[in-house]
Amino acid sequence: MQKIELMHKSFNILTGVIILIVFWYLLSLILNTPALPTPLTAFSSFFELFTSELMPHLTISFYRVGVSLLIATVLGVPLGLFIGKNKKADEFSAPLIYITYPVPKVVFLPIFLILLGIGNISKIVLITLTIFYLILVTTRDAARNLPKEYVLSVKSLRANEFELYRHVYFPACLPAILTSLRLGLGIAMSVLFLVETYATQEGIGYFIMNSWSSLAYDKMFAGIIAMGLMGFFLYLLLDAGEKVLCSWIHL
Amino acid sequence: MDYLSIESLQISYAQDNQITPALKDLSLSLPLGSIGVIIGPSGCGKSTLLSVLAGLNQNYQGTVLINNKSPKECDATALILQEYGLLPWKTTWDNVGLGLQIRGFSKKETVIRTEQILNKLGLFHLRKRYPAQLSGGQRQRIAIARSLVLEPELLLMDEPFSSLDALSREEMQDFLLELWQETNLTILLITHNIEEAVFLGQKIFVMSECPGTIIKKLSNPLAGDYSARGKIEFLETSNSLRSSLRGLN
Ligand SMILES: Nc1ncnc2c1ncn2[C@@H]1O[C@H](COP(=O)(O)OP(=O)(O)O)[C@@H](O)[C@H]1O
Ligand SMILES: [Mg+2]
Numbered sequence: 188m189q190k191i192e193l194m195h196k197s198f199n200i201l202t203g204v205i206i207l208i209v210f211w212y213l214l215s216l217i218l219n220t221p222a223l224p225t226p227l228t229a230f231s232s233f234f235e236l237f238t239s240e241l242m243p244h245l246t247i248s249f250y251r252v253g254v255s256l257l258i259a260t261v262l263g264v265p266l267g268l269f270i271g272k273n274k275k276a277d278e279f280s281a282p283l284i285y286i287t288y289p290v291p292k293v294v295f296l297p298i299f300l301i302l303l304g305i306g307n308i309s310k311i312v313l314i315t316l317t318i319f320y321l322i323l324v325t326t327r328d329a330a331r332n333l334p335k336e337y338v339l340s341v342k343s344l345r346a347n348e349f350e351l352y353r354h355v356y357f358p359a360c361l362p363a364i365l366t367s368l369r370l371g372l373g374i375a376m377s378v379l380f381l382v383e384t385y386a387t388q389e390g391i392g393y394f395i396m397n398s399w400s401s402l403a404y405d406k407m408f409a410g411i412i413a414m415g416l417m418g419f420f421l422y423l424l425l426d427a428g429e430k431v432l433c434s435w436i437h438l
Numbered sequence: 439m440d441y442l443s444i445e446s447l448q449i450s451y452a453q454d455n456q457i458t459p460a461l462k463d464l465s466l467s468l469p470l471g472s473i474g475v476i477i478g479p480s481g482c483g484k485s486t487l488l489s490v491l492a493g494l495n496q497n498y499q500g501t502v503l504i505n506n507k508s509p510k511e512c513d514a515t516a517l518i519l520q521e522y523g524l525l526p527w528k529t530t531w532d533n534v535g536l537g538l539q540i541r542g543f544s545k546k547e548t549v550i551r552t553e554q555i556l557n558k559l560g561l562f563h564l565r566k567r568y569p570a571q572l573s574g575g576q577r578q579r580i581a582i583a584r585s586l587v588l589e590p591e592l593l594l595m596d597e598p599f600s601s602l603d604a605l606s607r608e609e610m611q612d613f614l615l616e617l618w619q620e621t622n623l624t625i626l627l628i629t630h631n632i633e634e635a636v637f638l639g640q641k642i643f644v645m646s647e648c649p650g651t652i653i654k655k656l657s658n659p660l661a662g663d664y665s666a667r668g669k670i671e672f673l674e675t676s677n678s679l680r681s682s683l684r685g686l687n
Protein backbone atom coordinates (compact mmCIF):
# COMPACT_ATOMS: atom_id res chain seq x y z
CA MET A 188 0.00 0.00 0.00
CA GLN A 189 2.69 2.45 1.07
CA LYS A 190 4.99 1.12 -1.62
CA ILE A 191 2.41 1.86 -4.27
CA GLU A 192 2.02 5.38 -2.93
CA LEU A 193 5.79 5.89 -3.01
CA MET A 194 5.98 4.62 -6.59
CA HIS A 195 3.12 6.86 -7.55
CA LYS A 196 4.89 9.83 -6.05
CA SER A 197 8.21 9.04 -7.72
CA PHE A 198 6.38 8.73 -11.01
CA ASN A 199 4.78 12.13 -10.52
CA ILE A 200 8.10 13.73 -9.70
CA LEU A 201 9.71 12.11 -12.73
CA THR A 202 6.93 13.37 -14.99
CA GLY A 203 7.36 16.87 -13.57
CA VAL A 204 11.10 16.80 -14.17
CA ILE A 205 10.66 15.60 -17.76
CA ILE A 206 8.09 18.29 -18.55
CA LEU A 207 10.36 20.93 -17.04
CA ILE A 208 13.37 19.79 -19.05
CA VAL A 209 11.42 19.59 -22.30
CA PHE A 210 10.10 23.08 -21.71
CA TRP A 211 13.57 24.33 -20.90
CA TYR A 212 14.98 22.68 -24.00
CA LEU A 213 12.36 24.24 -26.29
CA LEU A 214 12.88 27.63 -24.72
CA SER A 215 16.65 27.43 -25.19
CA LEU A 216 16.08 26.52 -28.86
CA ILE A 217 13.70 29.41 -29.40
CA LEU A 218 15.76 32.05 -27.60
CA ASN A 219 19.03 30.73 -28.96
CA THR A 220 21.22 32.77 -26.59
CA PRO A 221 24.28 31.76 -24.53
CA ALA A 222 22.43 33.09 -21.45
CA LEU A 223 20.12 30.05 -21.65
CA PRO A 224 22.13 26.91 -22.42
CA THR A 225 20.35 23.68 -23.28
CA PRO A 226 19.60 21.31 -20.40
CA LEU A 227 22.27 18.95 -21.67
CA THR A 228 24.98 21.61 -21.47
CA ALA A 229 23.80 22.74 -18.07
CA PHE A 230 23.63 19.25 -16.60
CA SER A 231 26.97 18.16 -17.96
CA SER A 232 28.48 21.28 -16.45
CA PHE A 233 26.65 20.48 -13.19
CA PHE A 234 28.07 16.95 -12.99
CA GLU A 235 31.49 18.11 -14.04
CA LEU A 236 31.67 20.80 -11.34
CA PHE A 237 29.70 19.03 -8.63
CA THR A 238 32.49 17.65 -6.46
CA SER A 239 35.14 20.19 -7.32
CA GLU A 240 33.51 23.62 -7.28
CA LEU A 241 29.86 23.23 -6.29
CA MET A 242 30.16 21.06 -3.22
CA PRO A 243 32.04 23.54 -0.98
CA HIS A 244 29.55 26.30 -1.81
CA LEU A 245 26.57 23.98 -1.38
CA THR A 246 27.80 22.83 1.99
CA ILE A 247 28.04 26.32 3.35
CA SER A 248 24.62 27.29 1.94
CA PHE A 249 23.07 24.14 3.34
CA TYR A 250 24.54 24.97 6.72
CA ARG A 251 23.13 28.51 6.63
CA VAL A 252 19.61 27.44 5.72
CA GLY A 253 19.59 24.38 7.96
CA VAL A 254 20.74 26.24 11.05
CA SER A 255 18.30 29.07 10.36
CA LEU A 256 15.35 26.70 10.00
CA LEU A 257 16.35 24.96 13.19
CA ILE A 258 16.73 28.10 15.27
CA ALA A 259 13.52 29.62 13.89
CA THR A 260 11.63 26.44 14.83
CA VAL A 261 13.12 26.12 18.27
CA LEU A 262 12.24 29.74 19.05
CA GLY A 263 9.03 30.18 17.08
CA VAL A 264 7.12 27.04 18.05
CA PRO A 265 7.19 27.32 21.86
CA LEU A 266 6.60 31.06 21.73
CA GLY A 267 3.73 30.66 19.27
CA LEU A 268 2.11 27.98 21.43
CA PHE A 269 2.52 30.10 24.53
CA ILE A 270 1.04 33.22 22.95
CA GLY A 271 -1.81 31.27 21.37
CA LYS A 272 -2.76 29.78 24.71
CA ASN A 273 -2.32 32.83 26.93
CA LYS A 274 -4.85 35.59 26.46
CA LYS A 275 -2.68 38.17 28.21
CA ALA A 276 0.44 37.36 26.21
CA ASP A 277 -1.65 37.35 23.06
CA GLU A 278 -3.16 40.75 23.73
CA PHE A 279 0.23 42.16 24.58
CA SER A 280 2.05 40.75 21.57
CA ALA A 281 -0.65 40.96 18.90
CA PRO A 282 -0.10 44.63 17.94
CA LEU A 283 3.66 44.15 18.00
CA ILE A 284 3.48 41.16 15.67
CA TYR A 285 0.85 42.83 13.53
CA ILE A 286 3.09 45.80 12.83
CA THR A 287 6.40 43.96 12.36
CA TYR A 288 5.22 40.85 10.52
CA PRO A 289 4.58 42.47 7.11
CA VAL A 290 7.89 44.35 7.10
CA PRO A 291 10.24 42.44 4.78
CA LYS A 292 13.14 41.47 7.02
CA VAL A 293 15.64 41.55 4.14
CA VAL A 294 15.65 45.35 4.28
CA PHE A 295 17.72 44.99 7.43
CA LEU A 296 20.54 43.27 5.55
CA PRO A 297 22.77 46.38 5.51
CA ILE A 298 22.23 46.95 9.21
CA PHE A 299 22.98 43.33 10.07
CA LEU A 300 26.10 43.44 7.92
CA ILE A 301 27.30 46.43 9.92
CA LEU A 302 26.26 45.11 13.32
CA LEU A 303 27.03 41.42 12.95
CA GLY A 304 29.79 41.47 10.38
CA ILE A 305 29.97 39.84 6.97
CA GLY A 306 30.37 36.31 8.28
CA ASN A 307 27.76 33.61 8.63
CA ILE A 308 26.03 35.17 11.63
CA SER A 309 24.44 38.12 9.84
CA LYS A 310 23.14 35.79 7.13
CA ILE A 311 21.78 33.23 9.55
CA VAL A 312 20.12 35.91 11.65
CA LEU A 313 18.37 37.39 8.65
CA ILE A 314 17.07 34.06 7.32
CA THR A 315 16.07 32.99 10.83
CA LEU A 316 14.19 36.21 11.48
CA THR A 317 12.21 35.86 8.26
CA ILE A 318 11.05 32.29 8.91
CA PHE A 319 10.68 32.82 12.62
CA TYR A 320 7.77 35.19 12.05
CA LEU A 321 6.05 32.78 9.73
CA ILE A 322 6.37 29.93 12.22
CA LEU A 323 5.37 32.11 15.15
CA VAL A 324 2.21 33.44 13.53
CA THR A 325 1.12 30.08 12.12
CA THR A 326 1.70 28.28 15.41
CA ARG A 327 -0.07 30.98 17.38
CA ASP A 328 -3.12 30.89 15.14
CA ALA A 329 -3.28 27.11 15.27
CA ALA A 330 -3.06 27.18 19.07
CA ARG A 331 -5.74 29.86 19.27
CA ASN A 332 -8.19 27.84 17.22
CA LEU A 333 -7.73 24.58 19.07
CA PRO A 334 -11.14 23.26 20.23
CA LYS A 335 -11.22 23.83 23.96
CA GLU A 336 -12.74 20.40 24.51
CA TYR A 337 -9.35 18.78 23.90
CA VAL A 338 -7.87 20.84 26.66
CA LEU A 339 -10.80 20.27 29.02
CA SER A 340 -10.81 16.53 28.62
CA VAL A 341 -7.08 16.21 29.23
CA LYS A 342 -7.18 18.71 32.07
CA SER A 343 -9.89 16.64 33.69
CA LEU A 344 -7.39 13.77 33.78
CA ARG A 345 -5.45 16.11 36.07
CA ALA A 346 -2.79 17.08 33.57
CA ASN A 347 -0.51 19.97 34.47
CA GLU A 348 0.52 22.77 32.14
CA PHE A 349 3.58 20.92 30.82
CA GLU A 350 1.54 17.82 30.04
CA LEU A 351 -1.01 19.95 28.19
CA TYR A 352 1.78 21.31 25.99
CA ARG A 353 3.12 17.84 25.43
CA HIS A 354 -0.09 15.93 24.79
CA VAL A 355 -2.40 18.61 23.41
CA TYR A 356 -1.01 21.94 22.21
CA PHE A 357 2.12 20.72 20.46
CA PRO A 358 0.72 17.67 18.64
CA ALA A 359 -2.43 19.59 17.71
CA CYS A 360 -0.39 22.36 16.10
CA LEU A 361 2.25 20.13 14.52
CA PRO A 362 0.56 19.88 11.10
CA ALA A 363 0.33 23.69 10.93
CA ILE A 364 3.94 23.99 12.09
CA LEU A 365 5.16 21.65 9.38
CA THR A 366 3.15 23.52 6.76
CA SER A 367 4.71 26.78 7.86
CA LEU A 368 8.14 25.16 7.68
CA ARG A 369 7.52 24.10 4.11
CA LEU A 370 6.40 27.58 3.16
CA GLY A 371 9.30 28.97 5.16
CA LEU A 372 11.75 26.81 3.26
CA GLY A 373 10.86 28.49 -0.03
CA ILE A 374 11.26 31.91 1.51
CA ALA A 375 14.49 30.89 3.23
CA MET A 376 15.98 29.86 -0.09
CA SER A 377 15.16 33.24 -1.61
CA VAL A 378 16.61 35.12 1.33
CA LEU A 379 19.64 32.85 1.23
CA PHE A 380 20.27 33.76 -2.38
CA LEU A 381 19.96 37.42 -1.59
CA VAL A 382 22.31 37.42 1.40
CA GLU A 383 24.85 35.38 -0.50
CA THR A 384 25.11 37.92 -3.26
CA TYR A 385 26.52 40.61 -0.97
CA ALA A 386 29.84 40.80 0.78
CA THR A 387 30.67 37.12 0.66
CA GLN A 388 32.65 34.76 -1.53
CA GLU A 389 31.04 31.61 -0.25
CA GLY A 390 27.75 29.96 -0.88
CA ILE A 391 25.81 28.84 -3.90
CA GLY A 392 24.23 32.28 -4.32
CA TYR A 393 27.68 33.79 -4.67
CA PHE A 394 28.67 31.04 -7.11
CA ILE A 395 25.70 31.78 -9.33
CA MET A 396 26.20 35.54 -9.36
CA ASN A 397 29.92 35.21 -9.83
CA SER A 398 29.46 32.90 -12.81
CA TRP A 399 26.95 35.34 -14.19
CA SER A 400 29.25 38.32 -13.99
CA SER A 401 32.03 36.37 -15.67
CA LEU A 402 29.58 35.32 -18.40
CA ALA A 403 30.05 31.62 -17.57
CA TYR A 404 26.44 30.72 -18.23
CA ASP A 405 26.86 26.96 -18.13
CA LYS A 406 28.51 27.30 -14.72
CA MET A 407 25.73 29.62 -13.63
CA PHE A 408 23.14 27.04 -14.59
CA ALA A 409 25.06 24.32 -12.80
CA GLY A 410 24.70 26.51 -9.70
CA ILE A 411 20.99 27.07 -10.31
CA ILE A 412 20.46 23.32 -10.63
CA ALA A 413 22.42 22.76 -7.43
CA MET A 414 20.36 25.32 -5.54
CA GLY A 415 17.13 23.88 -6.89
CA LEU A 416 18.11 20.38 -5.86
CA MET A 417 19.07 21.56 -2.41
CA GLY A 418 15.63 23.13 -1.91
CA PHE A 419 13.98 20.05 -3.27
CA PHE A 420 15.95 17.78 -0.96
CA LEU A 421 15.02 19.83 2.10
CA TYR A 422 11.41 19.83 0.99
CA LEU A 423 11.41 16.04 0.70
CA LEU A 424 12.89 15.84 4.18
CA LEU A 425 10.06 17.93 5.63
CA ASP A 426 7.52 15.95 3.66
CA ALA A 427 8.85 12.70 5.08
CA GLY A 428 8.83 14.23 8.56
CA GLU A 429 5.18 15.11 8.18
CA LYS A 430 4.32 11.60 6.99
CA VAL A 431 5.94 10.10 10.05
CA LEU A 432 4.85 12.62 12.69
CA CYS A 433 1.34 13.43 11.48
CA SER A 434 0.14 10.12 10.10
CA TRP A 435 -3.19 10.71 11.82
CA ILE A 436 -3.94 13.62 9.45
CA HIS A 437 -3.94 11.40 6.40
CA LEU A 438 -6.54 8.88 7.55
CA MET B 439 -25.47 9.87 53.06
CA ASP B 440 -25.15 11.64 49.73
CA TYR B 441 -22.06 11.05 47.68
CA LEU B 442 -22.45 14.31 45.84
CA SER B 443 -23.97 17.38 47.41
CA ILE B 444 -24.21 20.87 45.99
CA GLU B 445 -25.66 23.73 47.93
CA SER B 446 -26.43 27.26 46.80
CA LEU B 447 -23.91 27.07 43.99
CA GLN B 448 -23.39 30.32 42.18
CA ILE B 449 -21.11 31.10 39.26
CA SER B 450 -20.62 34.19 37.16
CA TYR B 451 -18.66 34.86 34.01
CA ALA B 452 -17.11 38.15 33.06
CA GLN B 453 -18.38 38.86 29.58
CA ASP B 454 -18.15 42.10 27.61
CA ASN B 455 -16.99 43.98 30.67
CA GLN B 456 -19.96 42.89 32.73
CA ILE B 457 -20.49 40.03 35.07
CA THR B 458 -23.23 37.67 34.03
CA PRO B 459 -24.40 34.91 36.34
CA ALA B 460 -24.41 31.47 34.73
CA LEU B 461 -25.63 29.45 37.72
CA LYS B 462 -27.67 30.80 40.60
CA ASP B 463 -28.57 29.20 43.91
CA LEU B 464 -28.29 25.71 42.53
CA SER B 465 -28.68 22.79 44.92
CA LEU B 466 -28.80 19.09 44.26
CA SER B 467 -27.64 15.85 45.80
CA LEU B 468 -26.97 12.36 44.58
CA PRO B 469 -26.58 9.16 46.63
CA LEU B 470 -23.60 6.87 46.12
CA GLY B 471 -24.02 4.51 43.21
CA SER B 472 -26.98 6.24 41.61
CA ILE B 473 -27.56 7.86 38.23
CA GLY B 474 -28.65 11.47 38.12
CA VAL B 475 -29.67 13.18 34.93
CA ILE B 476 -29.79 16.91 34.31
CA ILE B 477 -31.98 18.25 31.56
CA GLY B 478 -32.42 21.87 30.61
CA PRO B 479 -32.34 24.42 27.80
CA SER B 480 -29.18 25.30 25.88
CA GLY B 481 -26.89 27.78 27.57
CA CYS B 482 -28.45 27.36 31.00
CA GLY B 483 -25.12 26.44 32.58
CA LYS B 484 -25.05 22.65 32.48
CA SER B 485 -21.51 22.39 31.16
CA THR B 486 -20.45 25.03 33.63
CA LEU B 487 -21.81 22.89 36.45
CA LEU B 488 -19.86 19.85 35.28
CA SER B 489 -16.65 21.87 34.95
CA VAL B 490 -17.02 22.78 38.60
CA LEU B 491 -17.55 19.18 39.61
CA ALA B 492 -14.57 18.07 37.52
CA GLY B 493 -12.38 20.53 39.42
CA LEU B 494 -11.74 22.66 36.33
CA ASN B 495 -13.46 25.78 37.61
CA GLN B 496 -12.81 26.94 41.14
CA ASN B 497 -14.35 30.37 40.82
CA TYR B 498 -17.62 29.47 42.46
CA GLN B 499 -19.58 30.38 45.52
CA GLY B 500 -21.51 27.91 47.61
CA THR B 501 -20.72 24.42 48.79
CA VAL B 502 -19.75 21.55 46.54
CA LEU B 503 -18.80 18.27 48.16
CA ILE B 504 -17.91 15.04 46.48
CA ASN B 505 -17.49 12.31 49.04
CA ASN B 506 -16.95 15.12 51.55
CA LYS B 507 -14.09 16.60 49.55
CA SER B 508 -13.92 19.68 47.39
CA PRO B 509 -13.84 18.98 43.63
CA LYS B 510 -10.22 20.08 43.49
CA GLU B 511 -9.19 17.59 46.16
CA CYS B 512 -11.28 14.78 44.78
CA ASP B 513 -9.44 12.94 42.03
CA ALA B 514 -12.06 10.24 41.68
CA THR B 515 -14.07 12.13 39.09
CA ALA B 516 -13.99 11.58 35.36
CA LEU B 517 -15.36 13.85 32.66
CA ILE B 518 -16.76 12.67 29.34
CA LEU B 519 -17.67 15.21 26.67
CA GLN B 520 -19.95 15.09 23.68
CA GLU B 521 -17.15 15.31 21.16
CA TYR B 522 -13.44 16.02 20.90
CA GLY B 523 -12.82 14.13 24.12
CA LEU B 524 -10.37 11.77 22.45
CA LEU B 525 -7.20 13.21 21.00
CA PRO B 526 -7.15 12.65 17.21
CA TRP B 527 -3.34 12.31 17.18
CA LYS B 528 -3.36 9.37 19.57
CA THR B 529 -4.44 5.82 18.91
CA THR B 530 -7.10 4.14 21.02
CA TRP B 531 -4.36 2.54 23.05
CA ASP B 532 -2.57 5.82 23.75
CA ASN B 533 -5.80 7.69 24.42
CA VAL B 534 -6.86 5.15 27.01
CA GLY B 535 -3.42 5.05 28.60
CA LEU B 536 -3.14 8.84 28.74
CA GLY B 537 -4.74 9.30 32.15
CA LEU B 538 -2.56 6.60 33.65
CA GLN B 539 0.53 8.18 32.13
CA ILE B 540 -0.44 11.60 33.48
CA ARG B 541 -1.07 10.22 36.93
CA GLY B 542 2.38 8.70 37.00
CA PHE B 543 1.63 5.00 36.73
CA SER B 544 4.59 2.90 35.68
CA LYS B 545 4.84 1.77 32.06
CA LYS B 546 4.15 -1.80 33.04
CA GLU B 547 1.12 -0.95 35.15
CA THR B 548 -0.21 1.27 32.35
CA VAL B 549 0.03 -1.56 29.85
CA ILE B 550 -1.67 -4.03 32.17
CA ARG B 551 -4.55 -1.74 33.04
CA THR B 552 -5.08 -0.45 29.52
CA GLU B 553 -5.22 -3.97 28.17
CA GLN B 554 -7.59 -5.03 30.92
CA ILE B 555 -10.13 -2.27 30.37
CA LEU B 556 -10.03 -2.60 26.57
CA ASN B 557 -10.69 -6.31 26.87
CA LYS B 558 -13.44 -5.81 29.38
CA LEU B 559 -15.29 -3.37 27.17
CA GLY B 560 -14.65 -5.41 24.01
CA LEU B 561 -12.51 -2.70 22.43
CA PHE B 562 -9.13 -4.42 22.29
CA HIS B 563 -9.33 -5.01 18.54
CA LEU B 564 -9.59 -1.23 18.02
CA ARG B 565 -6.39 -0.43 19.93
CA LYS B 566 -4.33 0.63 16.92
CA ARG B 567 -6.96 2.86 15.36
CA TYR B 568 -7.09 6.61 15.48
CA PRO B 569 -10.36 8.35 16.43
CA ALA B 570 -10.96 9.28 12.77
CA GLN B 571 -11.11 5.56 11.99
CA LEU B 572 -13.85 4.87 14.53
CA SER B 573 -17.61 5.29 14.55
CA GLY B 574 -19.18 7.79 16.92
CA GLY B 575 -20.36 5.02 19.21
CA GLN B 576 -16.92 3.38 19.31
CA ARG B 577 -15.35 6.72 20.11
CA GLN B 578 -17.62 7.25 23.07
CA ARG B 579 -16.97 3.73 24.32
CA ILE B 580 -13.27 4.47 24.21
CA ALA B 581 -13.79 7.78 25.98
CA ILE B 582 -15.61 5.82 28.68
CA ALA B 583 -12.79 3.28 28.79
CA ARG B 584 -10.29 6.07 29.26
CA SER B 585 -12.25 7.30 32.25
CA LEU B 586 -12.91 3.90 33.76
CA VAL B 587 -9.29 2.84 33.60
CA LEU B 588 -8.64 5.41 36.33
CA GLU B 589 -11.24 3.69 38.51
CA PRO B 590 -13.32 6.79 39.21
CA GLU B 591 -16.21 6.98 41.62
CA LEU B 592 -18.11 9.77 39.92
CA LEU B 593 -18.63 9.81 36.17
CA LEU B 594 -19.58 13.23 34.76
CA MET B 595 -21.04 13.05 31.27
CA ASP B 596 -21.80 16.15 29.22
CA GLU B 597 -24.31 15.21 26.52
CA PRO B 598 -22.23 12.13 25.78
CA PHE B 599 -24.54 10.60 23.17
CA SER B 600 -25.93 13.73 21.53
CA SER B 601 -24.02 13.42 18.31
CA LEU B 602 -24.96 9.79 17.74
CA ASP B 603 -27.74 8.49 15.54
CA ALA B 604 -30.84 7.14 17.29
CA LEU B 605 -29.82 3.48 17.20
CA SER B 606 -26.24 3.92 18.39
CA ARG B 607 -27.62 6.18 21.02
CA GLU B 608 -29.86 3.47 22.48
CA GLU B 609 -27.00 1.01 22.25
CA MET B 610 -24.81 3.36 24.22
CA GLN B 611 -27.51 3.87 26.84
CA ASP B 612 -27.71 0.10 27.30
CA PHE B 613 -23.93 -0.12 27.37
CA LEU B 614 -23.74 2.53 30.08
CA LEU B 615 -26.43 0.84 32.14
CA GLU B 616 -24.63 -2.51 31.98
CA LEU B 617 -21.42 -0.89 33.10
CA TRP B 618 -23.16 0.88 35.90
CA GLN B 619 -24.81 -2.30 37.13
CA GLU B 620 -21.44 -4.04 37.34
CA THR B 621 -19.81 -1.25 39.30
CA ASN B 622 -20.44 1.10 42.15
CA LEU B 623 -20.27 4.16 39.93
CA THR B 624 -22.17 7.31 40.66
CA ILE B 625 -23.11 8.97 37.39
CA LEU B 626 -24.24 12.50 36.64
CA LEU B 627 -25.30 12.83 33.02
CA ILE B 628 -26.47 15.84 31.03
CA THR B 629 -28.85 15.36 28.16
CA HIS B 630 -31.20 17.21 25.86
CA ASN B 631 -33.15 14.09 25.23
CA ILE B 632 -36.24 13.45 27.35
CA GLU B 633 -36.39 9.69 26.68
CA GLU B 634 -32.75 9.37 27.62
CA ALA B 635 -33.41 11.19 30.87
CA VAL B 636 -36.29 8.89 31.76
CA PHE B 637 -34.45 5.74 30.70
CA LEU B 638 -31.26 6.48 32.65
CA GLY B 639 -32.05 8.88 35.46
CA GLN B 640 -33.03 7.56 38.87
CA LYS B 641 -33.08 11.19 39.76
CA ILE B 642 -33.95 13.75 37.14
CA PHE B 643 -33.17 17.42 37.60
CA VAL B 644 -34.77 20.05 35.38
CA MET B 645 -32.85 23.28 35.00
CA SER B 646 -34.19 26.75 34.31
CA GLU B 647 -33.09 29.20 31.65
CA CYS B 648 -29.83 31.06 32.32
CA PRO B 649 -28.87 31.75 35.12
CA GLY B 650 -29.50 28.10 35.71
CA THR B 651 -30.98 26.62 38.82
CA ILE B 652 -32.86 23.40 39.55
CA ILE B 653 -36.58 23.98 39.17
CA LYS B 654 -37.79 20.42 39.40
CA LYS B 655 -36.49 17.22 40.97
CA LEU B 656 -37.98 13.90 40.04
CA SER B 657 -37.41 10.43 41.45
CA ASN B 658 -37.84 7.98 38.64
CA PRO B 659 -38.39 4.29 39.46
CA LEU B 660 -38.44 3.40 35.77
CA ALA B 661 -34.75 4.12 35.36
CA GLY B 662 -32.61 1.23 34.21
CA ASP B 663 -35.54 -0.96 33.31
CA TYR B 664 -34.85 -2.26 29.80
CA SER B 665 -38.49 -3.04 29.23
CA ALA B 666 -39.56 0.43 30.36
CA ARG B 667 -39.10 2.03 26.94
CA GLY B 668 -42.51 0.72 25.82
CA LYS B 669 -44.44 1.13 29.06
CA ILE B 670 -47.23 3.61 29.60
CA GLU B 671 -45.56 5.03 32.73
CA PHE B 672 -42.50 5.78 30.62
CA LEU B 673 -44.58 7.93 28.31
CA GLU B 674 -46.26 9.62 31.24
CA THR B 675 -42.98 10.54 32.89
CA SER B 676 -41.64 11.74 29.56
CA ASN B 677 -44.70 13.89 29.00
CA SER B 678 -44.55 15.41 32.45
CA LEU B 679 -40.88 16.28 31.85
CA ARG B 680 -41.72 17.69 28.48
CA SER B 681 -44.34 19.99 29.90
CA SER B 682 -42.07 21.30 32.65
CA LEU B 683 -39.43 22.05 30.01
CA ARG B 684 -42.03 23.72 27.80
CA GLY B 685 -43.13 25.82 30.73
CA LEU B 686 -39.73 27.47 30.60
CA ASN B 687 -40.33 29.31 27.36
N1 LIG C 1 -15.72 30.64 29.46
C1 LIG C 1 -16.84 31.38 29.46
N2 LIG C 1 -16.75 32.73 29.50
C2 LIG C 1 -17.86 33.48 29.51
N3 LIG C 1 -19.11 33.00 29.48
C3 LIG C 1 -19.28 31.67 29.43
C4 LIG C 1 -18.16 30.79 29.42
N4 LIG C 1 -18.61 29.52 29.38
C5 LIG C 1 -19.95 29.61 29.36
N5 LIG C 1 -20.36 30.89 29.39
C6 LIG C 1 -21.76 31.36 29.42
O1 LIG C 1 -22.40 30.74 30.51
C7 LIG C 1 -23.67 30.27 30.13
C8 LIG C 1 -23.78 28.78 30.37
O2 LIG C 1 -22.95 28.08 29.48
P1 LIG C 1 -22.85 26.48 29.47
O3 LIG C 1 -22.51 26.03 30.83
O4 LIG C 1 -21.92 26.09 28.39
O5 LIG C 1 -24.35 26.08 29.08
P2 LIG C 1 -24.95 24.67 28.63
O6 LIG C 1 -23.91 23.63 28.76
O7 LIG C 1 -26.12 24.44 29.52
O8 LIG C 1 -25.42 24.83 27.22
C9 LIG C 1 -23.89 30.66 28.68
O9 LIG C 1 -24.68 31.82 28.65
C10 LIG C 1 -22.51 30.93 28.17
O10 LIG C 1 -22.55 31.97 27.22
MG1 LIG D 1 -23.03 22.38 27.25
